[in-house]
Amino acid sequence: MNFDLGRVTLVALFAIVPIVGIALGMRAPALRSKIPVLVAFFAGLIPIVSLYIPKDFMSGDSGMSPRLDQWLIIVAAFALLLGITNVLSVNNRKINRREPGWPYAVVLLTGLLVTGGLGIYGAISKQGIGLLPDGSSTPFNWITVYVFQSLQSTIFALLAFFMASAAVRAFRARNTEATILLIAGGIVMAGRVPLLEFLAAPFPPLQPSAAAASQGLGKATEWIMNIPNGAAQSGIIIGAALGGASMAIRVILGIERGYLGLGKGD
Amino acid sequence: MPGLLHRFLALDRRWIFLLVLLSVAGPIIFPVGLPVTVTESTQKSFDYIEALKPGDIVWLSFDYGPSSAPENDPMAEAFLRQCLLKKVRVVVTALYPLGGLGLANQCLARITAEYPDAKYGVDYINLGYKDGATAVMRRLGDDISAAFPTDVSGRPLSEFPIMRGLKSIRDVKLVFTAATGLIGEYWITQVHSQIGTPVIIGPTAVSAPKYYAFINSGQLVGMLGGMKGAAEYELLLSRGHPELASLYRSTKGFTATKGMDGQTVLHGFILLFIVLGNIAFFQERAKKARA
Secondary structure, three states, rough: OOOHHHHHHHHHHHHHHHHHHHHHHHHHHHOOOOHHHHHHHHHHHHHHHHHHHHOOHHHHOOHHHHHHHHHHHHHHHHHHHHHHHHHHHHHHHHHOOOOOHHHHHHHHHHHHHHHHHHHHHHHHOOOOOOOOOOOEEEEEHHHHHHHHHHHHHHHHHHHHHHHHHHHHOOOOOOHHHHHHHHHHHHHHHHOOOOHHHHHHHOOHHHHHHHHHHHHHHHHHHHHHHHHHHHHHHHHHHHHHHHHHHEEEEEEHHHOHHHHHHHOOOO | HHHHHHHHHHHOOHHHHHHHHHHHHHHOOOOOOOOOOOOOOHHHHHHHOOOOOOOOOOEEEEEEHHHHHHHHHHHHHHHHHHHHHOOOOEEEOOOOOOOHHHHHHHHHHHHHHOOOOOOOOOOEEEEOOOOOOOOOHHHHHOOOHOOEEEEOOOOEEEOOOHHHOOOOOOOOOOEEEEEEOHHHHHHHHHHHHHOOOOOOOOEEOOOOOHHHHHHOOOOOOOOHHHHHHHHHHHHHHHOOOOOHHHHHHOOOOOOHHHHHHHHHEEEEEEHHHHHHHHHHHHHHHHHHHHH
């Protein structure tokens, strides 16, 4: 049997150390925050170090870093489970206490349990959650297509109405910044669509000029999007990346511990 | 006139809602057929896919939900049509939790019905949904079967000819992501920047401004920005493949080109509202200054 250094190290770091930590934490509460910080330190460090140590046990196909990525997919699935537990708990409390809007919580929980139940049924019965071999819908797929998709589209479509209403009432050139925004927004709104051609449609002699003007607007739009917008977006993205990197370093070094959810004195 | 303007601005907003409904629904029901001009980023995307050879493999990810389907569906459909027409093989995934897989299933069913010669598992495959977008992408860089051990129906990937020789996402010629939210950006940062696979993105119009930075830095092959980008792509597809022109001209079904008619009328109304609102605002300000 081959000795798999990567696997043994991962098991030691992410299974044995946490178990020991839980056991010690029961005896000494002060240790409760130490072990998670240690686990976070190694979870953050291994992917970084693997970039610099091209050894099989680190970055090979079954090395520590790819294995951590695999675990991350599993942990992400557990995050969904945590979310479901939270929804169940919050809405159950709302119903029991008859808080304002509790009937909506009943609808939400019914939707969650029925849809989730049909999904689990699809997995257990091996019929899946898509279409059956004869092309008909599974119950889960039916709910997805005829309930979920319609509801989500409807909710999002409402935005168009509120945006139009807000544009009438709120989009004003109140100061220099608002005026610049208004002009840029106006050019982009007009330049992204063939508005001038549409307006000139009833007047054939005006159509060539409208098409030329529309092309000019289109070019102005692309310039706005490429140059001022592109530059601003680059700045935002680089700033956010640097912020993310510094936060990651803080978490790895145990300076940032907010994610542990500990109260004062823990 | 000023009185009329103020009365218009004090209009019950339900009239504005009605106007919005008519301006969007009218042109979709009765298409106007307004012209579409092609932007550089869409042209680059189209040219890149046109240059692919039969048998090449590309990755199509459905990273959006029903809320943005009118924008993203036409992009994914056009991309899939172009690939199947050119005999480019397609691997389909969905990384968006709120309905991405359902839309992928429906789109595949619609488009593959147009190409009866295209065989599942040979010309295209649906790997289904997996949670944890960035983690999945990182895993795809090492081993596809580690992230997706089976296809959407639970059959092992080794059963499918399309997956033979396809170990990681390095082996595909292109990733096309029709995306809403952050997942599109992850394909650039996790897959293009770290693995090197070229990426084309089809974001919603509201997300598109962000991706100009990635186009400028050369990290994206191209972009289909919102419904306009999808309409541009439909136009290029109709020009490049005349057999598809009649499909996109037909009055059946929704296309981005039809959607652009509605969007044009709506943009016109909103711009008119903004202009009228500002005229009233300046009149009011002048009146106050005089007083």
